[in-house]
Amino acid sequence: MSGILIKGASIVDGNNTKPYMGDLLIKDGKIAEIAGDLPDADAFVIDAAGLTAAPGFIDGHTHNELDILRDRQRVCALTQGITTEVVGQCGLGAAPSTPENLESMIRLYSGIFGEYSPHCHNWGGFGDFLSRLDGAAVNVASPAAHSALRANAVGFSAKEADSADIAKMCSDMSKAMQEGAVGFSTGLTYYPAGYGNTEELIAICRVVKEHDGIFLVHKRDNLAIPRDSGAGEAARIIRETKVRAHILHYKTGPGNAGNIASLLAPYQSALDSGCDISFEYYPYHAGAGFGIVFLPPWAMEGGYTAVMERLSDRLLRQKLAEDAQKRYDILVNEDGATFTALENTPEYEGKTFDEVCSLRSRRPVEMILDILLENKLAVGFRGNPPQGLDMSPLEDDFFSMLDMPNYTVGSDSISYGRYAHPRAFGSFTKLLRLSREKNYPIEKLVHKITKYSADRYRLAGKGVLSPGMDADICVFDYNTVRDNATFDRPRRMSAGMRYVIVNGLPAVEEGQATGVFAGRALKRA
Numbered sequence: 454m455s456g457i458l459i460k461g462a463s464i465v466d467g468n469n470t471k472p473y474m475g476d477l478l479i480k481d482g483k484i485a486e487i488a489g490d491l492p493d494a495d496a497f498v499i500d501a502a503g504l505t506a507a508p509g510f511i512d513g514h515t516h517n518e519l520d521i522l523r524d525r526q527r528v529c530a531l532t533q534g535i536t537t538e539v540v541g542q543c544g545l546g547a548a549p550s551t552p553e554n555l556e557s558m559i560r561l562y563s564g565i566f567g568e569y570s571p572h573c574h575n576w577g578g579f580g581d582f583l584s585r586l587d588g589a590a591v592n593v594a595s596p597a598a599h600s601a602l603r604a605n606a607v608g609f610s611a612k613e614a615d616s617a618d619i620a621k622m623c624s625d626m627s628k629a630m631q632e633g634a635v636g637f638s639t640g641l642t643y644y645p646a647g648y649g650n651t652e653e654l655i656a657i658c659r660v661v662k663e664h665d666g667i668f669l670v671h672k673r674d675n676l677a678i679p680r681d682s683g684a685g686e687a688a689r690i691i692r693e694t695k696v697r698a699h700i701l702h703y704k705t706g707p708g709n710a711g712n713i714a715s716l717l718a719p720y721q722s723a724l725d726s727g728c729d730i731s732f733e734y735y736p737y738h739a740g741a742g743f744g745i746v747f748l749p750p751w752a753m754e755g756g757y758t759a760v761m762e763r764l765s766d767r768l769l770r771q772k773l774a775e776d777a778q779k780r781y782d783i784l785v786n787e788d789g790a791t792f793t794a795l796e797n798t799p800e801y802e803g804k805t806f807d808e809v810c811s812l813r814s815r816r817p818v819e820m821i822l823d824i825l826l827e828n829k830l831a832v833g834f835r836g837n838p839p840q841g842l843d844m845s846p847l848e849d850d851f852f853s854m855l856d857m858p859n860y861t862v863g864s865d866s867i868s869y870g871r872y873a874h875p876r877a878f879g880s881f882t883k884l885l886r887l888s889r890e891k892n893y894p895i896e897k898l899v900h901k902i903t904k905y906s907a908d909r910y911r912l913a914g915k916g917v918l919s920p921g922m923d924a925d926i927c928v929f930d931y932n933t934v935r936d937n938a939t940f941d942r943p944r945r946m947s948a949g950m951r952y953v954i955v956n957g958l959p960a961v962e963e964g965q966a967t968g969v970f971a972g973r974a975l976k977r978a
Contacts, residue, residue, distance in 0.1 A: 455495045456480035457954065459928060462501035466918040467508040469900035477506060479924040482957030482971075486920055499952055501928055505895070508903035508916050509536025509925030509955065510881050514701055514733060514863025516545060517877075518586065518595065519559070519566040522573045525589040528966045529868050532946040533881040533936075534927035536955050537592040537975065539910060542701060542865075543640030543671040546598030547574060548582035549629050554604040557756040561644075563831035564743025567869040568796050580632030587974040590960050592925070594910060594975040596669055597629035599639035599646040602657070609756035611648045619656045626660045633976025635910045636666035636697075641673035641683060642746065644753035651686055658694040666977065667909060668698040684719035691720075697729045699909060702865050704734035704854070707839065710846035713853055724859075731909055733863040736851050736883050738839055739940070741793065741867055741874035744825050744832030746784060747818070749776035757830065764826040777818045785817075788837040791940075794870030796831035798824065803872040805837065833867065835874045838940050851884065852893045861901045861909070875943040879936030882947035886935040895931065913978035928952040 457479040463472045464487070476491040477484060512530065518540040521527065530538060540546065545565065547558050552575075560569050576582040579597055586593040606621035607614050614622070626637060637657055641647050658668050668691065674683025684700075691698045700720070709715050720730055745753065745760070752763050752773060763769050784790075791805045801809050801824070810820050825832055854860040864880035867873055881902060888898045907916025914923040927950060934949030953961035958971035 456485065456497070457499065457957070457959070458491060458493050458496035459499045459501050459506055459926070460491070462504055462506035462928060464918060465505055465507045465896050465899045467900055467903040467916050469896050471896060472505070477918065477926065479926075479954065479957050482924055484918060484920050484922050484924050487918065499928065503930065504928050504951060505931045506918065506926055506928045507534070507899045508918050509927050509953065510534045510902045511537045511539070511906040511910070511912065511916060512864050512866065512881070513539045513861065513906045513910060514542045514735075515540050515866040516542060516565045517866055517868050518546065519573055520868050521586055521589050521593060523567070523570070525970055526966055526968070527590045528946060529878045529944075530591050531953050531961050531966055532950050532964070533879065534929060534950050534953060535591060535881060536925040536927065536953060536960075537594065537912065537915060539594045539596075539635065540586070541595040541598050542638050542669060544599035544638050544643060544646040545640055546595060546601060546638065548576065548595070548601055549579040549597055549605065549625050550601040551605055552577065554601070557609065557758070558601060558604060560757040560830060561745060561760070562743065563796070563829070564745065564794065564833040565867045565869060567794070568831055578632065579629035579634055583633050583974045583976070588970050589972040590966070590970050591955060591972040592915070592975050593972060594635050594912060596636040596638040596667070597626055597634045599637065599649065599657075600643065602626060603645045603649055607645065607648070609645050609754060609759070611750065611754045613650060614653050619653055622653070623656055623660045626657050627664070630661065630664035630666055630977070633974070634666065635977045636669055637661045638669035638671070640671035642671060644750060647673070647750060651690065654690050655693055658690055658696040662694050662696040665697070665911065668696045669701060670698060671701050688720050688723045691728050691730060692723045692726065695728065698731070700730065700732045701863065702735060702740070703732045705847060705850045706738060707842055707847070710850060713850060713857070731859045731861065732854070733861050734851065734854060735863060735865045735876045735880050736848075736887070737874070737876050738842075738844070738847060739788070739836035739874070741833070741835035741865070741876070742784070744821060744834060745830055747777045747780050747821050748773070749780065752776070760830065761826070764822060770822065773822060774818050777822065781818050781821070786836070788839050790834050790836050791872060792833070793835050793872040793874065794831065794833035795824065795828050797828045799871070802870070833870045833873070835872075848887055848891070851887065852891060855897060855901050861905050871944070873943050875936070875938035875940060878938035878944060879947055882934055882949070883936040885929070885931070889931060911978045912975055924954055924957040926954040
């Protein structure tokens with residue numbers, strides 16, 4: 454066989470142009486030709502009559518780096534048509550990291566990364582880390598993570614970075630960019646990144662700007678009062694540095710459905726002045742996270758061992774509980790939350806916080822502190838879906854956002870955990886289903902999750918069906934493609950994705966993963 458020929462497909466090429474009928478010939482990992490009625494020329498033929506062919510989808514926001522190292526098949530992504538994942542978001546990535554910091558970093562974030570496993574992550578710098586992600590079933594790209602940069606320079610201390618510390622972070626950031634990082638991610642709700650101040654971020658972003666990277670923002674205000682303060686900080690950094698920026702998981706909710714302008718308001722002056730800012734959302738209301746987010750900043754100082762000592766100290770428990778209660782009141786709404794992953798108490802996975810409180814006769818915050826200690830911080834959770842809420846206004850907002858020139862989609866996927874959030878298994882196929890149900894033009898949706906995302910992350914060769922581009926292609930039945938993952942059964946795979954080709958090789962055939970691992974670690978173009 455001399456290649457793969459996709460015959461008779463409705464082609465949605467990623468350029469936001471109307472679908473057209475044609476054949477695609479793939480040779481040597483590239484798209485060789487697109488035309489009508491191409492001869493098979495000894496190629497493996499995929500009969501795509503009645504099917505749609507599109508560029509492989511790019512999921513620009515995931516937390517799956519260790520999951521990719523443990524399970525390189527990535528069925529949950531492939532069955533959504535995803536051929537590229539960007540990991541290391543929200544400042545939580547584990548690179549670039551020193552060997553001294555790496556274990557503590559991963560243990561702190563084990564609620565999303567999973568259990569500590571030394572053979573998975575004995576890398577040094579960013580380039581070494583990125584190379585480990587080569588050879589999965591999907592392509593993988595990553596920014597450098599703020600928490601890792603700060604730990605290298607300041608340790609896990611809450612102290613303000615001095616000029617030498619900032620110089621070290623900037624030097625490490627420059628080296629990571631040279632080694633292929635797509636940009637710089639921060640998560641200012643989490644630690645040690647959250648100990649950094651605005652001046653520290655400005656200095657790092659100036660380096661990112663020099664390398665044409667992108668500043669990826671999980672803003673500080675999730676737990677701050679006033680709640681919009683973090684957006685103002687991010688806007689200031691963008692205005693002062695002129696760095697390209699992307700605001701993570703930024704969407705309407707039940708309280709402001711239909712009012713997308715309110716989201717943009719803190720950034721409007723920066724946009725009006727010509728700053729290059731984009732935004733993303735995932736198509737669900739309830740979110741997900743990891744248990745240490747309930748701990749106050751002072752309890753996180755010093756890294757994993759220090760956190761565990763504080764949780765074990767009975768004299769500190771009352772102070773911990775009082776401060777954690779303030780965070781709990783912001784993070785958990787009236788719909789409650791459910792444990793998704795627990796390393797040492799798996800009997801509580803899939804149970805709500807209220808159910809575990811009842812079983813253990815403990816108040817919520819006391820229960821959470823106990824569970825964190827017992828599970829050595831490896832605690833994942835998600836919000837519960839709202840009951841009795843009409844979701845149609847929020848779903849309409851999904852497509853109103855896509856109609857804007859600077860909005861795209863990132864799943865915020867955490868695929869670790871038996872009861873993981875369904876967004877890890879259905880975000881992109883959910884949007885395909887909703888676009889069909891709401892008669893939203895498929896070319897608009899496909900453009901935003903292919904070419905637009907490839908351009909934002911500077912992923913050369915990706916995002917468009919055109920001769921000479923990498924052959925990352927998904928072929929699906931638009932009439933039936935759908936998400937199957939629910940909050941009750943979150944790990945159900947999507948349906949309707951018939952073929953997925955990654956770098957010219959079939960990762961999915963007739964809806965089934967092939968075991969072919971043709972994905973590459975992608976460096977910023």
